Amino acid sequence: MCGIAGVYGLSDQHLLRKMCDVIEHRGPDDAGYYVDEQISIGMRRLSIIDLSGGHQPVFNEDGSIVVVFNGEIYNFRELREDLEKRGHIFSTNSDTETIVHAYEEYGNDCLNKFNGMFAIALWDTEKKELFLARDRLGIKPLYYSLFEDKLIFGSEIKSLIEYGLKPEIKEEALSEYFTFRYVPAPLTMFRGIFKLKPGHFIKIGANGFHANSYWNLDFTTSEGSEGYFKDKILEILKESVRKRLVADVPIGSFLSGGLDSSIITSFASELSNEPIKTFSVGFYGSDYDETPYSRRIAEHFGTDHTEEWVDIENTSVLPKLIYHLDEPLADPAILPTYLISETARKKVKVILSGEGGDEAFAGYGRYQSELKAHNFSKYLPRVLKNSAFRLGSIIEESKIKKYALYAGSRNGQKNSYYYRLKLRDNGHLNPNILQIDDTNLPLDLFYEYDNYLKSMLKFDINYWLPDDLLMKVDKMTMATSLEARVPFLDHNLLELTSTIPPNLMLNKHLLKLCANDLLPKEVMERKKHGFDVPIREWFEKDTLDEFLSEEKINSTPYLNNSEIQKIRERHRAGKGDYSVLLWKCLCYTMWYNEFLSEN
Secondary structure (H helix, E strand, O other): OEEEEEEEOOOOHHHHHHHHHOOHHHOEOEEEEEEOOOEEEEEEEOOOOOOOOOOOOEEOOOOOEEEEEEEEEOOHHHHHHHHHHOOOOOOOOOOHHHHHHHHHHHHHHHHHHOOEEEEEEEEEOOOOEEEEEEOOOOOOOOEEEEEOOEEEEEOOHHHHHHHOOOOOEOHHHHHHHHHHOOOOOOEOOEOOOEEOOOOEEEEEEOOEEEEEEOOOOOOOOOOOOHHHHHHHHHHHHHHHHHHOOOOOOOEEEEOOOOHHHHHHHHHHHHHOOOOOEEEEEEEEOOOOOOHHHHHHHHHHHOOEEEEEEEEOOOHHHHHHHHHHHOOOOOOOOHHHHHHHHHHHHOOOOEEEOOOOHHHHOOOOHHHHHHHHHHHHHOOOOHHHHHHHHHHHHHOOOOHHHHHHHHHHOOOOHHHHHHHHHHHHHHHHHHHHHEOOOOOOOOHHHOOOOOOHHHHHHHHHHHHHHHHHHHHHHHHHHHOOOOEEEOHHHOHHHHHHHOOOOHHHHHHHHHHHHHHOOOOOHHHHOOOOOOOOOOHHHHHHOOOOOOOOOHHHHHOOOOEOHHHHHHHHHHHHOOOOOOHHHHHHHHHHHHHHHHHOOOO
């Protein structure tokens, strides 16, 4: 695990060191660089596997292939055995070296051989060609920019800014952020800087610049009984956890006491030769306490459990978190994710996390409510829908406006889910807040299958998962120099669950069947509950005023201060819950002041 950075078309080791030093938190244990007349690539290393011999960059036998790499290749031992049979000679015991020899053997197709999370930069000294790749699900981030005749890349945008790129706001990205709570790939909030999309690779060299997809999840439904799918899920998920327990440093598991983290802890405890270390955090000032559930699971599996209490009201850490995110991400769970990562890092370098369970097994409540609303709307005459939409367009801000727009927009799957996202968080007020054109987002972001649930899952796995959840986990864990591994996002598991009949998927039906024999009854009966961050109460008081002051709003472009103040007053007067919308404004304002403000 580490961070990578570099420039194609430039030989400059001094600059390269600066680009790597700014992401030292991702890899405080080691650094490595390679520079020739056409390339500068480097990395910061968090030593996890082959602690003494895994230094990067790594080369092939004759030094013609050079690689730096962020992530883990979990099946590296099996790959190594096969590659050695094919004549390749290894000089380390690291997973990184399998990338070099697999590329020699298979070229671009080596990516289909890897089971892991990764951002790869590989330089072919003979072809003078740079190969950049990102893992299938987007667990590890990779940013790039084409500037003049150069390509600049890095695990974080901070490295690209260190190169000298002038930060400017991408207006289209700002509009998307206020709709989705994040910026969907390939855009970022910075003009001219892009995310490499999950499951994609780039090549740049004498033949020009090419970006290609190497993996795409197929949601075509396959046949199989409930028992068949249950057995396959248990088999693949257990193997996924086993692979992610490979390390030469201590490993732990986040444990909320919910379904996903408890299943992971169950398998980890079974597969580990010693009690697995588990971590949960209780938050002073929170209305919800999940520590009794995590404590119960820890006792059930005999884990080495750490429970720590922290102050959820400690918002002074927010500027640090915004800095580490690189671009605005309006997910309040960044705060508890960072705090629990700080706790875990005191005892381990690697943590297992439950991200992906809701996307793999259709666990979000919004899927059920959206299906009901969508199915009901089929019976509404189009003229009634059109009338409702016109009504919503002309009346003043109110709940009626939101629901009239919502009911009137339901013409097909794409429109239904698009407006579901667009209108949540009081998104009908976005045009009032943003002094830019409220351009409709491209509907080609949305996929359409015969079954609406499949369409929603396809969208969320392609965008919500990598650009919100996984970005949050990567940036908050790496801010504390902690590596997070996500067993639910083994591509073999996703390739199975995406084909399961929808009637077996909704509300984690199959996953709950799998868990019946693994977990205590009280955990199975527990209602789903996410991290409780009291932003509603914060905005009712003056807790966040220093971060969303009128002065800071006025100094942040594209925001309408008077409209934001109206919304804040409505929220404080109890005339509606505008907390997420205000949180979007706050994160954007803090980001601008961190990265773009002249002050």
